[in-house]
Amino acid sequence: MPDIFSGLDYGVAISLVLALGFVLTYEFINGFHDTANAVATVIYTKAMPPHLAVVASGICNFFGVLLSGLGVAYAIVHLLPVELLLNVGSKQGLIMVFALLAAAIIWNLGTWYLGLPASSSHTLIGSILGVGIANAWMTSIPLLEGINTQKAIDIMLSLLISPTVGFLVAGGLLLLLKKFRAESRMHNTPDERKALDGKKHPPFWTRVALIVSAMGISFAHGSNDGQKGIGLLMLVLIGIVPGKFVVDMASSTYQIERTHDAALHLQQFYSRNSYRLSNYIDQSAQDPLPPQFKCDSRQTMPASNELVTKLAGIHNYEQLSEDERIRVRRLLLCLDDTAKKVSKLPSITSAEKADLDRLRKDLSATTEYAPQWVIIAIALALGLGTMIGWKRIVLTVGEKIGNKGMTYSQGMAAQITAASAIGIASLTGMPVSTTHVLSSAVAGTMVANRSGLQSQTVKNILLAWALTLPVSMALSGGLFIAASHWIK
Known part of the structure; x- marks a missing residue:
């Protein structure tokens, strides 16, 4: 890591430390907020012990960040209009970064505490849109000119389409498994398996598929969500020490x-x-x-x-x-x-x-970049965050989406679908929600299996989905306006 503090006065150095702390905290929370999405099925089906699963997931998240590109990182950054990006190094630019990070952290912690599989991606995107619109309102320009409207539309379409695809593909994959492997024990729940032959683990090859697909989700999550943290950290560095990072x-x-x-x-x-x-x-x-x-x-x-x-x-x-x-x-x-x-x-x-x-x-070859130490810092924050906080959401994903417990084949179909969808999105530079892709894939398998859906849990997930964008926009926009008036 280069000496980024050399030549900075005390106030700027403190701002930099706080900003770096905010970004790494957001990414750490993103890790434990979204962990259950990667490990819920593999833990619930007893394919892996919980602590081994979350450690392995953390390691895969780390390498997902480390080995991915920067397409998603700068897709997130370019949600802001070019005029606001030009002024990232100003006081307003710094307030913008702190406001959007604080809003994202507050909403992520709140939904995690309630055990709701809300989307960190929606939260971050909502926070970015909120400060962009608030800045437009404060500078008396049309509100839609405060954001990169076309980029926002592209990203929102990606966030809307990916859960639908997850629902349909996972349900279809389960139906194929039931058609061609109708007699397999993979269609039992863990409790049914134990009652039938006293075994607590899934059949061997089913277990392998569950573990591999869970680690695939973890890697894909790192490659997609980790890039968002990289983009945020680069905004901070460009804003506070522009001479070294512009x-x-x-x-x-x-x-x-x-x-x-x-x-x-x-x-x-x-x-x-x-x-x-x-x-x-x-x-x-x-x-x-x-x-x-x-x-x-x-x-x-x-x-x-x-x-x-x-x-x-x-x-x-x-x-x-x-x-x-x-x-x-x-x-x-x-x-x-x-x-x-x-x-x-x-x-x-x-x-x-x-x-x-x-x-x-x-x-843009020399402006859309990230130093290696930035990538490693984000990878560590996301990987370490992944190793805690999984218990609150595993039960929701495993038992509370459907009226019956999840079977091994359902977990396998949902995980394979989610890992593939998120991986493709990362390669194409589009941010998606790991939470919503996996939750919708699980719901798709419940419908295909005729297990039914628990209406209250589905309502809670949909409520979190519907509220995340407007609440995070209001939070970040409000914080931005308040801080702009307070810090003259």
Whole structure:
């Protein structure tokens, strides 16, 4: 871990310690809040002893964070509009980070205490949306401009669709198991198995499948939810010590040259297509941009000119001053935002969109990153949190969703479905709720097994699902407004 505290005054250092503590606490709570979703079925079916299951789950969560990419991390970050991301290093930016983290921690702890399988993903996303909308209200801009509306829609669709898929796929998988393995003991509950032959564990291969799929969920949970913590921690570091983290100081000469060349190629693309983009990009704009400019697509040409000039001949970011690095990040964010909007214009062909997407990836190569120590810190917080707090929710998932206890085959179908769905979401860079995917998969198996659903538990889960987004938005937005008025 680099010496991130060197050169900081006392107040900034205290803010940094508090902010890092908030992020790691959130991720720790995320670990024990969501643990039961990974280990509930494997514990309930007695495939593994509880303490061994949660330790193994914690280890798999750790490696899930360590070995995943950053697609989900920056999908979460980019829920905030580019204008708010540009000002993360300001006082308002710091208040924003503290408000959204405090709101997420409060709601996660409350639902965990009540034993409700509420979603940490919904909580975090709601908290981010809340501060974005509150900031828009305070600055007298349209409320929907306070968030990245399209990104929010994409993420909400992912969060809505994934439980439905979990319900249907898990139910279908159970029906297949019952059709092709109708006589297997995998269709017994633990109590039925014990009454039939006195054994307390599931059949051998069923037990193996339960354990492997549970660890698969744990790994997938780490790869998805862990990235959210990484994104939050990077927001904190960029906000409090921007000179060290606004760009990747470890970037190679090749990476910086790719960034430089991407800006140049974008500029050339806009010039070649000026007739199509004349209402969007002002080719005649040449005046230098002011120090605190806003992202305006009509100012794309002077922005790209400045970036190309600043990065020409630069071999590492140490050659730039702290203020120049902050300026470079601001230019990069704005150019990426313009390229994203241009790629969605109806006149842009699919081939051109693919080219723009590749150039955007090169453009953001040195800003969408995370140091290795950040990834390890989040992995440890999530992994250690996973090792505690499982008891409150295991019973809910195992016995209180259906009218009958869970059979081995139900647990296996639910876990295989959840692990696959979450893993695919992580690979595609979309955040999903481990809680809702697994709970809906269990419900799907209960319906397929004609076990029925316990209406009160389902109502509680649905209530938590319905309340999480608005409550976390209200909490974070309220905290943001109150703190902004209090800290002048």
